[in-house]
Amino acid sequence: MSVGLVIVSHSVKLAAGVVELAAQMAPAVKIVAAGGTTDGAGETVLGTSLEKIMDALNAAESGEGVLVLTDLGSAVMTAESALEIIGSPATTLLADAPLVEGAVAAAVAAQSGGNLDTVRRAAEEAWQPSLSPDPDPDLEAEADPAAPAVSGVLPKNSSPAGTSGLDADEVTAELELINPMGLHARPAATLAGALGAMDVEIDINGVDGQSVMMLMTLGAGYGATLRVRATGTDAQQAVKLVRSEVESGFGEL
Amino acid sequence: MRTTLDTEWAIAWLQAAADAVAEHRVELSELDRAIGDGDHGENLDRGFSAIAAKLREEAPATPGAAFKLAAMTLMSKVGGAAGPLYGTAFLRAATAVGEATELDPVLLAGALTAARDGVVLRGKAEPGDKTMVDAWTPAVDAAKSAVAAGADVTSVLAAAAAAAEAGATATDPLTARKGRASYLGERSAGHRDPGAASSALILRAAADTA
Numbered sequence: 163m164s165v166g167l168v169i170v171s172h173s174v175k176l177a178a179g180v181v182e183l184a185a186q187m188a189p190a191v192k193i194v195a196a197g198g199t200t201d202g203a204g205e206t207v208l209g210t211s212l213e214k215i216m217d218a219l220n221a222a223e224s225g226e227g228v229l230v231l232t233d234l235g236s237a238v239m240t241a242e243s244a245l246e247i248i249g250s251p252a253t254t255l256l257a258d259a260p261l262v263e264g265a266v267a268a269a270v271a272a273q274s275g276g277n278l279d280t281v282r283r284a285a286e287e288a289w290q291p292s293l294s295p296d297p298d299p300d301l302e303a304e305a306d307p308a309a310p311a312v313s314g315v316l317p318k319n320s321s322p323a324g325t326s327g328l329d330a331d332e333v334t335a336e337l338e339l340i341n342p343m344g345l346h347a348r349p350a351a352t353l354a355g356a357l358g359a360m361d362v363e364i365d366i367n368g369v370d371g372q373s374v375m376m377l378m379t380l381g382a383g384y385g386a387t388l389r390v391r392a393t394g395t396d397a398q399q400a401v402k403l404v405r406s407e408v409e410s411g412f413g414e415l
Numbered sequence: 416m417r418t419t420l421d422t423e424w425a426i427a428w429l430q431a432a433a434d435a436v437a438e439h440r441v442e443l444s445e446l447d448r449a450i451g452d453g454d455h456g457e458n459l460d461r462g463f464s465a466i467a468a469k470l471r472e473e474a475p476a477t478p479g480a481a482f483k484l485a486a487m488t489l490m491s492k493v494g495g496a497a498g499p500l501y502g503t504a505f506l507r508a509a510t511a512v513g514e515a516t517e518l519d520p521v522l523l524a525g526a527l528t529a530a531r532d533g534v535v536l537r538g539k540a541e542p543g544d545k546t547m548v549d550a551w552t553p554a555v556d557a558a559k560s561a562v563a564a565g566a567d568v569t570s571v572l573a574a575a576a577a578a579a580e581a582g583a584t585a586t587d588p589l590t591a592r593k594g595r596a597s598y599l600g601e602r603s604a605g606h607r608d609p610g611a612a613s614s615a616l617i618l619r620a621a622a623d624t625a
Contacts (some may be wrong), residue, residue, distance in 0.1 A: 171492075199491075199492070202465070204463050208494065209458065209494020209498070211492075212502070213491040213498060218505075235495075235496050236494070236495050236498060237540065238498035239500065239503075240499045241535070242499065243490050243499040243502055244490075246506070247487075247506070338622040354619075
């Protein structure tokens with residue numbers, strides 16, 4: 163069982179659409195829409211409803227906790243009210259996250275077995291990618307084939323010469339994207355989901371390989387090179403997985 | 416000189432508030448159309464009509480129970496930001512009065528303060544942001560002053576209602592800093608905040624039924 167998600171939106175269609183999008187990347191996660199409200203005549207209208215949110219909270223709970231994501235204004239307030247009414251339990255959290263990006267990131271984190279805090283962090287970190295990843299020093303070092311795995315480390319660490327930053331246990335790879343769509347949303351989710359379940363610190367072109375949002379911000383298209391550096395218990399396995407995914411064109415060839 | 420208010424008053428207040436909101440439904444939405452999304456009157460009317468309908472079916476046993484019924488109904492039926500804002504206000508008021516069957520001036524002012532604090536917490540607005548806080552805060556201040564001066568419950572609510580009305584009027588020249596109207600920036604000046612206007616109506620209903 164995984165952490166469940168509740169998607170609160172003023173719009174029934176928007177909530178359902180976000181659920182659809184996130185579910186595509188996380189088939190095993192319970193993601194429940196709480197969109198819209200009903201008017202006096204029972205017609206569905208724009209708005210948010212305490213009742214719908216309470217029902218969705220129940221439906222999304224499978225023992226691992228529930229993360230609530232909202233769109234703007236009253237959706238946030240109604241969700242906060244719902245949490246207040248059920249006594250603000252530690253098993254139900256509200257994410258301060260962009261709805262679409264946050265829901266996708268949270269769904270992937272939940273799918274890969276993250277606990278409630280991890281899933282919330284995944285959603286809230288989805289704000290960050292708009293800042294774009296660190297400028298990649300590898301781009302300038304492109305012409306230096308002698309030390310591809312290290313070139314990205316030196317400038318950042320500004321460490322004295324000799325301490326190359328090359329961890330003895332570091333596993334690296336350079337992989338070229340061969341599928342026409344490159345590293346788009348679905349493969350980013352596949353990678354981040356699988357890597358997220360491993361005990362590994364993995365850096366792909368300067369961003370966290372366990373973050374679907376960060377991977378998507380790379381905008382790595384057909385022919386681009388992924389420079390992978392991994393450390394930790396599962397480093398070998400992690401790089402092997404990235405290699406096999408990339409070399410199979412993420413199953414799209 | 417009326418020393419306390421009871422459950423009968425709480426129910427009469429909610430019904431009078433429902434009547435006032437229904438009567439001013441179009442006007443509230445017009446205010447909202449100028450600086451928001453134009454649905455404040457309809458949304459609030461939907462919520463308060465539902466409260467009135469529930470009160471015809473069941474009679475709450477205490478003022479607190481009546482406030483709680485109002486809170487849950489508003490949060491479920493209003494749809495817009497006013498739902499959780501007024502819902503939280505009534506919920507906090509319900510908590511403040513607890514199981515009491517009679518509200519004296521101190522308890523009444525405490526309930527108004529708790530309601531205002533709930534609105535502030537939920538909406539994260541401050542006085543001067545052109546929101547319902549601009550009606551609630553002067554109302555609470557006036558209620559407290561009235562209590563300190565030894566006023567009875569009727570006078571406490573009358574003072575609160577008058578201050579809320581003045582506060583709502585005073586939102587006219589303000590630039591909105593919270594809610595949908597804040598997207599308009601300076602263009603929001605010159606219009607009364609619909610939430611402050613509806614707050615004044617609701618507090619006036621409280622005073623008129625006391």
